[in-house]
Amino acid sequence: MPLASTLISSVGIVTPQTAHFAAPLTLKSGAVLPAYDLVFETYGTLNADRSNAILVCHALSGNHHVAGWHAATDKNPGWWDNLIGPGKPIDTGRFFVIGVNNLGGCHGSTGPVSIDPQTGHAFGSRFPLVTVEDWVASQARLADTLDISRFAAIIGGSLGGMQVLQWSIAYPERVRHCLTIASAPKLTAQNIAFNDVARQAILTDPDFHAGDYYAHHTYPRRGLRLARMLGHITYLSDDVMGSKFGRILRAGAFNYGYDVEFEIESYLRYQGDKFADSFDANTYLLMTKALDYFDPTQHQAEPNLSAALQPAVADFLIISFTTDWRFAPERSREIVQALLDNERNVSYAEIVSNHGHDAFLMHDPHYHALIRAYMERVTT
Amino acid sequence: MPLASTLISSVGIVTPQTAHFAAPLTLKSGAVLPAYDLVFETYGTLNADRSNAILVCHALSGNHHVAGWHAATDKNPGWWDNLIGPGKPIDTGRFFVIGVNNLGGCHGSTGPVSIDPQTGHAFGSRFPLVTVEDWVASQARLADTLDISRFAAIIGGSLGGMQVLQWSIAYPERVRHCLTIASAPKLTAQNIAFNDVARQAILTDPDFHAGDYYAHHTYPRRGLRLARMLGHITYLSDDVMGSKFGRILRAGAFNYGYDVEFEIESYLRYQGDKFADSFDANTYLLMTKALDYFDPTQHQAEPNLSAALQPAVADFLIISFTTDWRFAPERSREIVQALLDNERNVSYAEIVSNHGHDAFLMHDPHYHALIRAYMERVTT
Numbered sequence: 001m002p003l004a005s006t007l008i009s010s011v012g013i014v015t016p017q018t019a020h021f022a023a024p025l026t027l028k029s030g031a032v033l034p035a036y037d038l039v040f041e042t043y044g045t046l047n048a049d050r051s052n053a054i055l056v057c058h059a060l061s062g063n064h065h066v067a068g069w070h071a072a073t074d075k076n077p078g079w080w081d082n083l084i085g086p087g088k089p090i091d092t093g094r095f096f097v098i099g100v101n102n103l104g105g106c107h108g109s110t111g112p113v114s115i116d117p118q119t120g121h122a123f124g125s126r127f128p129l130v131t132v133e134d135w136v137a138s139q140a141r142l143a144d145t146l147d148i149s150r151f152a153a154i155i156g157g158s159l160g161g162m163q164v165l166q167w168s169i170a171y172p173e174r175v176r177h178c179l180t181i182a183s184a185p186k187l188t189a190q191n192i193a194f195n196d197v198a199r200q201a202i203l204t205d206p207d208f209h210a211g212d213y214y215a216h217h218t219y220p221r222r223g224l225r226l227a228r229m230l231g232h233i234t235y236l237s238d239d240v241m242g243s244k245f246g247r248i249l250r251a252g253a254f255n256y257g258y259d260v261e262f263e264i265e266s267y268l269r270y271q272g273d274k275f276a277d278s279f280d281a282n283t284y285l286l287m288t289k290a291l292d293y294f295d296p297t298q299h300q301a302e303p304n305l306s307a308a309l310q311p312a313v314a315d316f317l318i319i320s321f322t323t324d325w326r327f328a329p330e331r332s333r334e335i336v337q338a339l340l341d342n343e344r345n346v347s348y349a350e351i352v353s354n355h356g357h358d359a360f361l362m363h364d365p366h367y368h369a370l371i372r373a374y375m376e377r378v379t380t
Numbered sequence: 381m382p383l384a385s386t387l388i389s390s391v392g393i394v395t396p397q398t399a400h401f402a403a404p405l406t407l408k409s410g411a412v413l414p415a416y417d418l419v420f421e422t423y424g425t426l427n428a429d430r431s432n433a434i435l436v437c438h439a440l441s442g443n444h445h446v447a448g449w450h451a452a453t454d455k456n457p458g459w460w461d462n463l464i465g466p467g468k469p470i471d472t473g474r475f476f477v478i479g480v481n482n483l484g485g486c487h488g489s490t491g492p493v494s495i496d497p498q499t500g501h502a503f504g505s506r507f508p509l510v511t512v513e514d515w516v517a518s519q520a521r522l523a524d525t526l527d528i529s530r531f532a533a534i535i536g537g538s539l540g541g542m543q544v545l546q547w548s549i550a551y552p553e554r555v556r557h558c559l560t561i562a563s564a565p566k567l568t569a570q571n572i573a574f575n576d577v578a579r580q581a582i583l584t585d586p587d588f589h590a591g592d593y594y595a596h597h598t599y600p601r602r603g604l605r606l607a608r609m610l611g612h613i614t615y616l617s618d619d620v621m622g623s624k625f626g627r628i629l630r631a632g633a634f635n636y637g638y639d640v641e642f643e644i645e646s647y648l649r650y651q652g653d654k655f656a657d658s659f660d661a662n663t664y665l666l667m668t669k670a671l672d673y674f675d676p677t678q679h680q681a682e683p684n685l686s687a688a689l690q691p692a693v694a695d696f697l698i699i700s701f702t703t704d705w706r707f708a709p710e711r712s713r714e715i716v717q718a719l720l721d722n723e724r725n726v727s728y729a730e731i732v733s734n735h736g737h738d739a740f741l742m743h744d745p746h747y748h749a750l751i752r753a754y755m756e757r758v759t760t
Contacts, residue, residue, distance in 0.1 A: 029636035129636040189621035189644040190613065196645045197609045200652075203638055204602045206586055222584045229577045230610065233570065241569035247675065254673060256409035256509040258583055258665065262672065264569040265576045272580075285638065292642065293634060295627065 010077055010085045011043040011092050014068035016108060019145050025103075025138060028293075031128035035117075038142050039108030040064050040100040043084060044092035046148070052380035053148045054090060054097045055139060056080065057156030057163035060231070060287045061279060063107035066099030067092070082363040089372035094380055095152060103138050104130045104286045112211065112282030125211030129286055132159075132294040136166045140174065152378055155179035157360035158327065159287070162294045165335070168312035169296060177378050178312075179371070181319045182360035184331035185305050185338070186295035191326070194234055195288040198227035202281050211282055224281045225272035232271045237323035237356030305334060306341035315345040317374045319367065321359040322352050347374065390457055390465045391423040391472050394448035396488060399525050405483075405518060408673075411508035415497075418522050419488030420444050420480040423464065424472035426528070432760035433528045434470060434477045435519060436460065437536030437543035440611070440667045441659060443487035446479030447472070462743040469752035474760055475532060483518050484510045484666045492591070492662030505591030509666055512539075512674040516546045520554065532758055535559035537740035538707065539667070542674045545715070548692035549676060557758050558692075559751070561699045562740035564711035565685050565718070566675035571706070574614055575668040578607035582661050591662055604661045605652035612651050617703035617736030685714060686721035695725040697754045699747065701739040702732050727754065 018039050025033045041064050046053060056066045058079075067078040067085055084090040084097055101109040104127065112127040119126075143151070154175050156164045161183025168178050187195070202208060205223030209216045233241075245264040260266045296308035316339055320332035329350045339346040351367045353359040359367070398419050405413045421444050426433060436446045438459075447458040447465055464470040464477055481489040484507065492507040499506075523531070534555050536544045541563025548558050567575070582588055585603030589596045613621075625644040640646045676688035696719055700712035709730045719726040731747045733739040739747070 029634070031636070186627065188618060189625040189627065189642070190616075190618045192627070192642050193609075193613045193621065193644050193648055196642075196648060197606060197613065199638060200609065200649070201581065201606055204606070226577060226581055226584070226606065229573075229580065233573045233577065236570075238568060238570045241573065245569040247566065247569065247572070254409070256411070256669075258579060258669075262569070262572050262576075264573050268573055268576060269580070289636075289638075 009087065010081055011068035013072065014041050014043065014065075014070065014078075016041050016064060016070075018108065019142055021138070021141055021145075023141075025134070025141075027128055027134045028131045029129055033103070033110070033128065036103060036110035036138070037108070037114075038100055038103070038110075038138060040098055040142065041066065041068075041078075042099075043067050043097045044095050046096040046146075047380060049380075050148055051150065051152060052095050053143075053146070053151050054095045055143070055151050055154045055167075056084070056097060056099045057135075057139070057154065057160035058099070058102065059156070059158040059160045060291070061275070061284070062160070063105060064099040064101040064109075065107070067097070079361065083368065083371065089368045090155070090375055095375075098142075098146070100139060100142060102130075102135045102287075104283055104290075106280035106283040111280070112286070113214070113280045122212075122214040124214055124282065127282065127286070129289050131290050132162050132166050133170065135290070136163055136170055139163070139167075140171055143174070149174065151175045152380060153177035153179060153375070155181070156183070157181040158183055158357065159291050162291070165296060165309075166294070168314050168316075169309065172311045172313045175314045177317070177374075178314045179317045179319075179374070180332070180335060182321055182324055182327050182332075182357055183335070184327040185334050186297070187292055192292050194230065195292055198230055199285055199288055201226040201230070202285055208281065211285075213281070220281045221276045224279065224284060225269075225276040227284060228275035228279075229268045229272040232268055234326045235356060235358045237325065237354055239323050239354040240356060243354070305338040309335075309338045309344075310342055312339070312342065312344060316347065317371070318346060318348045319360075319370065320350050321355065321357070321367075322350060323354050324357045324359060326357040389467065390461055391448035393452065394421050394423065394445075394450065394458075396421050396444060396450075398488065399522055401518070401521055401525075405514070405521075407508055407514045408511045409509055413483070413490070413508065416483060416490035416518070417488070417494075418480055418483070418490075418518060420478055420522065421446065421448070421458075422479075423447050423477045424475050426476040426526075427760060429760075430528055431530065431532060432475050433523075433526070433531050434475045435523070435531050435534045435547075436464070436477060436479045437515075437519070437534065437540035438479070438482065439536070439538035439540045440671070441655070441664070442540070443485060444479040444481040444489075445487070447477070459741065463748065463751065469748045470535070470755055475755075478522075478526070480519060480522060482510075482515045482667075484663055484670075486660035486663040491660070492666070493594070493660045502592075502594040504594055504662065507662065507666070509669050511670050512542050512546050513550065515670070516543055516550055519543070519547075520551055523554070529554065531555045532760060533557035533559060533755070535561070536563070537561040538563055538737065539671050539674075542671070545676060545689070546674070548694050548696075549689065552691045552693045555694045557697070557754075558694045559697045559699075559754070560712070560715060562701055562704055562707050562712075562737055563715070564707040565714050566677070567672055572672050574610065575672055578610050579665055579668055581606040581610070582665055588661065591665075593661070600661045601656045604659065604664060605656040607664060608655040608659075609648045609652040612648055614706045615737045617705065617734055619703050619734040620736060623734070685718040689715075689718045689724075690722055692719065692722065692724060696727065697751070698726060698728045699740075699750065700730050701735065701737070701747075702730060703734050704737045704739060706737040
């Protein structure tokens with residue numbers, strides 16, 4: 001439960017809203033979603049010019065609950081509450097901030113767990129694969145609904161950063177500032193490899209039932225747990241794992257068995273269990289596919305990121321973290337170089353942090369000061 | 381099937397031998413193996429002084445079949461055939477080379493898949509966990525059997541390198557030269573984390589049956605496949621994955637489903653399948669535990685590798701590979717520093733290679749020339 005003081009420095013209690021879209025959405029795959037819902041939250045007030053809106057794009061396991069609390073009894077606030085709120089780096093006293101759960105999600109937007117009105121049962125395996133391009137198209141429709149023709153800024157970390165890039169390419173006139181954090185222009189073979197092991201863990205779980213586990217009243221818990229354990233290794237740096245856990249034994253001595261011996265095992269299994277109890281396996285699968293698919297250069301004979309980013313007109317702030325090996329600083333520098341090739345305004349910072357990829361979610365004074373300084377020059 | 385020319389430059393057709401040990405072996409865990417077999421191969425001829433023997437210690441999924449061919453119809457020779465043979469860097473014209481399958485293995489030495497004479501059934505879950513220290517103790521007994529009081533050299537890569545280190549500490553007078561390749565003095569938290577995800581994949585496979593799957597006439601194939609897919613990512617460098625597979629699509633276009641789309645997925649799944657068809661899951665589990673447990677500093681109040689290596693008197697050749705992120709060069713340098721602290725003779729080389737951890741198994745001219753040069757100065 002938040003302390004009164006925490007509530008004061010946060011956006012406080014927030015209530016999600018749902019936007020229903022009755023017009024069909026043709027996805028990149030060719031599949032058509034006849035209608036869909038997007039659940040979202042807003043913080044701050046949209047000004048009279050409707051020029052102070054900021055869209056927050058979420059990553060693999062994120063959602064629309066970016067800041068504040070749903071109830072005074074909540075254990076934790078929204079996932080980017082340390083960054084967004086009154087007087088915070090993204091100041092809800094100045095900006096109108098929108099968090100949205102992506103299509104295919106499992107927190108209220110239409111996804112595999114939603115009831116398919118055509119059958120009366122959960123979509124399950126019949127929910128189509130969606131892409132970053134589809135998400136951005138659906139987010140643009142949400143902006144239309146809210147009568148926001150141009151965002152002051154769009155911000156996202158990791159997979160969220162890919163959505164920011166896609167916004168700058170697909171709707172260049174609709175965003176003034178792009179904040180791309182701990183991201184990459186496209187996945188490497190190693191990134192895809194980790195995703196595929198995670199997917200295979202879920203797909204080969206006997207409880208998966210080809211994605212229709214809801215109808216079987218079961219759940220591929222084992223697979224999702226493994227996927228999350230593996231993912232977690234890639235979110236942390238070797239450094240921080242070493243300093244936090246090292247080779248510390250839980251019971252002080254080896255027990256020569258397969259129960260938890262090292263603290264790192266206990267931590268990882270706990271993270272896997274917690275996630276498997278709260279996330280949908282089909283959503284996890286499709287989010288990893290959206291990651292794999294994203295590649296602004298995919299339709300070029302010779303991949304050329306500079307050419308792919310040529311349509312972008314926004315100003316950019318690109319941030320990376322020194323120990324992030326999932327999306328290492330050199331991946332951010334690829335984006336920076338491509339923007340410079342197009343003579344765009346781009347600021348780049350490589351933050352010294354030992355927290356690996358997860359650093360983008362954490363409170364780091366330099367990182368937050370940088371975003372604060374950047375946002376202070378964004379007019380509303 | 382080997383070409384005639386390949387057979388000539390190799391040790392040729394070899395036949396494994398089995399040594400039976402009737403005396404009980406007390407393991408580090410306190411468990412006792414009443415009796416056991418070790419399967420081994422030898423190449424070259426033991427000289428009259430019995431002073432030209434070389435022991436090869438294998439890594440996670442290796443075995444005693446180090447060089448040569450079991451039959452002219454074999455698809456592949458032993459796993460280190462490119463290094464060991466007549467005229468090769470480890471020249472069987474000069475040296476008598478021994479490959480041994482470690483205790484707990486699944487290629488002939490006593491392990492979980494062996495029949496427990498007390499029950500008439502496979503050991504399964506009743507096979508005790510073994511450590512690097514136990515392996516080295518059992519290898520020393522094999523040396524006794526072969527009347528080899530002192531090895532000219534002991535060589536190993538990865539987990540094999542840990543056995544080399546342990547030999548130098550536990551039996552310093554029994555080895556003149558230690559070759560430790562792509563290894564580390566002990567695992568990091570991240571190394572253990574990867575191992576634990578692999579183990580959890582096997583342990584939570586419904587076909588695992590607490591390790592007694594033999595009795596259930598089943599096999600935790602899904603789990604072992606995932607474990608190997610994951611392991612494989614850590615054996616390759618990001619570099620080589622990128623240059624070999626990149627983002628190449630198998631069918632040239634996305635199919636928006638969970639079947640293989642990227643070449644890297646095809647490769648990994650193939651590797652997982654192949655391994656799951658040929659290796660024992662209990663052995664895999666126990667080998668990863670031996671890796672986790674090894675730590676020459678574990679009984680010190682303040683971990684000090686220099687103090688731990690103080691007993692060693694052998695000369696050392698330590699080799700690492702630039703893109704190995706499983707056991708990175710800095711891990712080898714820890715060993716080098718500890719040996720220098722003890723004023724031991726140590727040569728160190730960091731080989732430029734883009735093959736990651738797997739480089740230790742591959743033919744690289746610089747790497748092999750280095751071992752050749754080192755071995756040429758080893759007297760017999």
